[in-house]
Amino acid sequence: QVQLQESGPGLVKPSQTLSLSCTVSGDSISSDDSYWTWIRQPAGKGLEWIGRIYTSGRTKYNPSLKSRATISVDTSKNQFSLRLSSVTAADTAVYYCARDRINMVGGVIHPSLDVWGQGTTVTVSS
Amino acid sequence: QMTQSPSSVSASVGDRVTISCRASQDIATWLAWYQQRPGKAPKLLIYAASILQSGVPSRFSGSGSGTDFTLTISSLQPEDFATFYCQQSIIFPWTFGQGTRVEIK
Numbered sequence: 020q021v022q023l024q025e026s027g028p029g030l031v032k033p034s035q036t037l038s039l040s041c042t043v044s045g046d047s048i049s050s051d052d053s054y055w056t057w058i059r060q061p062a063g064k065g066l067e068w069i070g071r072i073y074t075s076g077r078t079k080y081n082p083s084l085k086s087r088a089t090i091s092v093d094t095s096k097n098q099f100s101l102r103l104s105s106v107t108a109a110d111t112a113v114y115y116c117a118r119d120r121i122n123m124v125g126g127v128i129h130p131s132l133d134v135w136g137q138g139t140t141v142t143v144s145s
Numbered sequence: 146q147m148t149q150s151p152s153s154v155s156a157s158v159g160d161r162v163t164i165s166c167r168a169s170q171d172i173a174t175w176l177a178w179y180q181q182r183p184g185k186a187p188k189l190l191i192y193a194a195s196i197l198q199s200g201v202p203s204r205f206s207g208s209g210s211g212t213d214f215t216l217t218i219s220s221l222q223p224e225d226f227a228t229f230y231c232q233q234s235i236i237f238p239w240t241f242g243q244g245t246r247v248e249i250k
Contacts, residue, residue: 065242065244066230066232066241066244067241068238068239068240068241079237081238082238083238115187122193122196124193124196129175129192129196130175130192131177131193132179132187132232133189133192133198135186135188136186137186138186
């Protein structure tokens with residue numbers, strides 16, 4: 020059974036860098052049929068896709084974050100991580116890591132976020 | 146941009162519930178549906194617009210292509226009261242609808 024678990028500080032000061040890790044069990048982060056993704060959700064609001072990474076290190080980010088986000092992978096620990104710089108109160112949210120599975124449907128790739136971590140709450144406050 | 150309707154719906158156990166999702170441009174069938182119970186992570190229900198994720202009850206179904214999509218719950222069960230999100234996965238950044246809350250009538 021594949022499981023993802025987020026970890027990191029629950030409180031970050033404004034202007035500092037938020038750092039979170041996601042430990043994957045039951046699957047290899049080096050597998051060629053998955054991307055590894057970060058998503059966040061402010062309290063009472065909807066879901067925002069932050070970005071994703073492939074085992075090769077190839078990344079994609081949400082432009083709304085204005086280049087503040089960096090996602091990296093550590094294959095030796097079977098983990099991937101998120102760093103978000105220059106945080107403000109607007110970055111306060113529950114942060115989820117998820118597996119973005121590559122599904123082949125009629126020879127066409129259809130991604131889906133099929134496994135999620137339980138989420139970790141990060142508050143930005145002095 | 147993904148737009149869901151309605152924003153909330155009140156229904157009773159056993160009811161048929163339909164949730165709509167509209168994309169601002171053609172996304173073919175690159176659409177997934179998720180269920181989120183309060184305080185929990187979202188759970189994948191359907192991908193590729195109509196393919197049921199393994200382990201998801203058959204009362205859930207998805208349809209549509211292009212810009213208009215539908216999630217149907219054929220007979221609402223007590224555990225189905227939650228918020229449902231659609232999500233497109235063809236254009237970066239991936240984007241979600243604003244959510245539809247299914248409440249107990």
